[in-house]
Amino acid sequence: MAAKSSEKGSNNGKESSMADVYRGELTPLQRHVAFFDRNKDGVIYPAETYEGFRAIGAGVPLSAVGAAFVNGFLGPKTIPENEKVGPFKFPIYVKNILKGKHGSDSGVYDAHGRFVPEKFEEIFKKHAHTRPDALTAKELQELLQANREPKDFRGWLGGFTEWKVLYALCKDKDGFLHKDTVKAVYDGSLFxxxxxxxKAKKESAKKK
Incomplete structure (x- = not known):
């Protein structure tokens, strides 16, 4: 009994340590992923990523594939040194999310996970040809092509997946992905x- 109690205490200590990331001010990059940390313990498991995708309107197939991809892609990079993780768990550690930052991106997050306004504005100055405050599917593809670094296949895949999912979930009825929506993704407020x-729509539907 004593051994089990000690082990539980040790695990609680680890969870508390990981959750400490929320005691201070999060970087924009940390806020970006913190939405998926549903229990706010500092660690995001695939089930939480799935739940997060479902919460923002993604269907079951997209949520399942998205969770597998995101955690499989980012998780291993964020595991703290000397931390032992069971097979196929693929946790993402919010504190270390900067280590999961991939190449071939827009540069809107700097090397410290901070938001760079100039890089954000550059996206629309260079690629928003139809409207200055939105991107079409074609313009989004142009952005992805422009961001590609030679032979950075992992970065290409990461960028493609992130932007395509965002476009699928957030484009308007005319096929435009709006600038304020993209900014809200980067500052962590959109999700x-x-x-x-x-939730408000569901509550409203129940009252009818």
């Missing part, structure tokens, strides 16, 4: 807003 809007 919470989407979840609250979905």
């Amino acid at each position: 919470d807003k989407m979840e609250q809007e979905r």
Whole structure:
């Protein structure tokens, strides 16, 4: 009994240590992923990523594939040194999310996970040809092509997946992905807003 109690205490200590990331101010990059940490213990497991995707309106297939991809892609990079993780768990550690930052990206997050306004504005100055405040599917593809670094296949895949999922979930009825929506992704506020809007719609539907 004593051994089990000690082990449980040790695990609680680890969880508390990982959750400490929320005691201070999160970087924009950390806020970007923190939405998927559903229990706010500092560690995001695939089941939480799946739940997060469902909460913002993604269907079951997209949520399942998205969770497998995101955690499989980012998780191993964020595991702290000397941390032992069971097979196929693929946890993402919010504190270390900067280590999961891939190449061939827009540069809107700097090397410290901070938001770079100039790089954000550059996206629309260079690629928003139809409207200055939105991107079409074709313009988004142009952006992805421009961001590609030679032979950075992992970065290409990461960028492609992130932007295509965002476009699928957030484009308007005319096929435009709006600038304020993209900015809200980068500052970490979009997903919470989407979840609250979905909850409000469900509550409204129940009252009818």
